[in-house]
Amino acid sequence: MAADQAFVTLATNDSYARGAMVLGKSLRNHNTTKKLVVLIGPQVSEPCKGVLQRIYDEVRMVDVLDSGDTAHLAMMKRPDLGVTFTKLHCWTLTHFSKCVFMDADTLVLSNIDELFERKELSAAPDPGWPDCFNSGVFVFCPSMETYGKLLQYCTEHGSFDGGDQGILNGFFGDWATADISKHLPFVYNLSSIAIYTYLPAFKQYGGNAKVVHFLGKTKPWNYTFDPKAKRISGSMTEATSHPTFLMDWWTLYSSAVVPLMYEQYGDQPFHSGCVEGESPLQAQALPPLMSSQERKERWEQGQADYLGMDSFDNIQRKLDSFLK
Known part of the structure; x- marks a missing residue:
C-alpha cells in the first residue's frame, strides 16, 4: 500500500x-x-x-x-x-x-x-x-x-x-x-446531469466511465430502495441521475454499508433508506400528460423526467426513429 x-x-x-x-x-x-x-x-x-x-x-x-x-x-x-x-x-x-x-x-x-x-x-x-x-x-x-x-x-x-x-x-x-x-x-x-445534455457522447463513451458524480440537489441517499424488488422510489421530478448509476449506488449501499450501520446503531433506531414493499418509481405510474411547451420549460430548468417520458430508452427510441 x-x-x-x-x-x-x-x-x-x-x-x-x-x-x-x-x-x-x-x-x-x-x-x-x-x-x-x-x-x-x-x-x-x-x-x-x-x-x-x-x-x-x-x-x-x-x-x-x-x-x-x-x-x-x-x-x-x-x-x-x-x-x-x-x-x-x-x-x-x-x-x-x-x-x-x-x-x-x-x-x-x-x-x-x-x-x-x-x-x-x-x-x-x-x-x-x-x-x-x-x-x-x-x-x-x-x-x-x-x-x-x-x-x-x-x-x-x-x-x-x-x-x-x-x-x-x-x-x-x-x-x-x-x-x-x-x-x-x-x-x-x-x-450524472451532463449525460442528458449530450446523449450521443454518453452512448459512445459512457461505458468507459470510471467515476460518476451525482451532481444536483437530489442525492442518491434522498431516495428509498427496495432491495428485494431492486426498486428505487422517491420524487422523480428532480431526478438528475442515470438510473443505472443510481442502482449501482443503492446496490452497494444496501449490501455493504447497511449491515455495518445496523451493527453500529445497535438498538438505536435509524432510517437506512432501504424499505421492502415500497411503491415502485412514481415515474412507472402513468405520468400526467404535459404539453410540449411545459416539457420544454422543465428541460430548460433541468427538471426532465429522467425515469419516465424523458428516460434514456425513450430518448434513444426517438433518436433512432429520426435517424432511420
Missing part, C-alpha cells in the same frame, strides 16, 4: 457520511492500493463515525470554527464560506505527498489509482462551463504553504460561486490554458 498517497473525502453530516461510506467501499472493491482518509464535521453522529472508521484508514475531525489558526481568522471575515474552508483542510494532510480529493457524492466504477501519476491541480472540466474544472475530483499535493495561500485568497477574493469550486478555480486560475496534462478525461468525473 502506498503509505504516502491517499484518497480523501469530506462528510459534514450523516447524509454525506453515507455517501462517503459508499465511496470508500467502491474504492476498496476496485482494489485501490492507496490509503483512504475522510474528513468529518462535528455534526457526524457517533454511529456513522464508527462505520467510517471501519471503511477508512483515517477519520479526521475538522472544525474550522474551533481552531485558533488562520482558517478561523479567514472564517471570521467570510462566514459564508464555512463548508468550503472545511474542504480546504485537505491541504493540511502533510503526512501524504499526493492525494486525490473526491466529493462524497461520487462513486468509483473501476480502479483509478493511475490518477496519482498526475500533477497538482489536475481535474476534469465542469460540464456547465468547461473552462472551469469541477472540484468534485482533483489531484493535489498537501502543503501548509498552499493551505495558507488558499485561505488568504478566500479572504481577499471570496468565491465567485459561493463554494469551493469558485475558490479553487480562482486560485488555480491557469488550469484552462497552462498544461493540458492537468485536464482529467471526463470519465474520471462523469456528471
Whole structure:
C-alpha cells in the first residue's frame, strides 16, 4: 500500500457520511492500493463515525470554527464560506505527498489509482462551463504553504460561486490554458446531469466511465430502495441521475454499508433508506400528460423526467426513429 498517497473525502453530516461510506467501499472493491482518509464535521453522529472508521484508514475531525489558526481568522471575515474552508483542510494532510480529493457524492466504477501519476491541480472540466474544472475530483499535493495561500485568497477574493469550486478555480486560475496534462478525461468525473445534455457522447463513451458524480440537489441517499424488488422510489421530478448509476449506488449501499450501520446503531433506531414493499418509481405510474411547451420549460430548468417520458430508452427510441 502506498503509505504516502491517499484518497480523501469530506462528510459534514450523516447524509454525506453515507455517501462517503459508499465511496470508500467502491474504492476498496476496485482494489485501490492507496490509503483512504475522510474528513468529518462535528455534526457526524457517533454511529456513522464508527462505520467510517471501519471503511477508512483515517477519520479526521475538522472544525474550522474551533481552531485558533488562520482558517478561523479567514472564517471570521467570510462566514459564508464555512463548508468550503472545511474542504480546504485537505491541504493540511502533510503526512501524504499526493492525494486525490473526491466529493462524497461520487462513486468509483473501476480502479483509478493511475490518477496519482498526475500533477497538482489536475481535474476534469465542469460540464456547465468547461473552462472551469469541477472540484468534485482533483489531484493535489498537501502543503501548509498552499493551505495558507488558499485561505488568504478566500479572504481577499471570496468565491465567485459561493463554494469551493469558485475558490479553487480562482486560485488555480491557469488550469484552462497552462498544461493540458492537468485536464482529467471526463470519465474520471462523469456528471450524472451532463449525460442528458449530450446523449450521443454518453452512448459512445459512457461505458468507459470510471467515476460518476451525482451532481444536483437530489442525492442518491434522498431516495428509498427496495432491495428485494431492486426498486428505487422517491420524487422523480428532480431526478438528475442515470438510473443505472443510481442502482449501482443503492446496490452497494444496501449490501455493504447497511449491515455495518445496523451493527453500529445497535438498538438505536435509524432510517437506512432501504424499505421492502415500497411503491415502485412514481415515474412507472402513468405520468400526467404535459404539453410540449411545459416539457420544454422543465428541460430548460433541468427538471426532465429522467425515469419516465424523458428516460434514456425513450430518448434513444426517438433518436433512432429520426435517424432511420
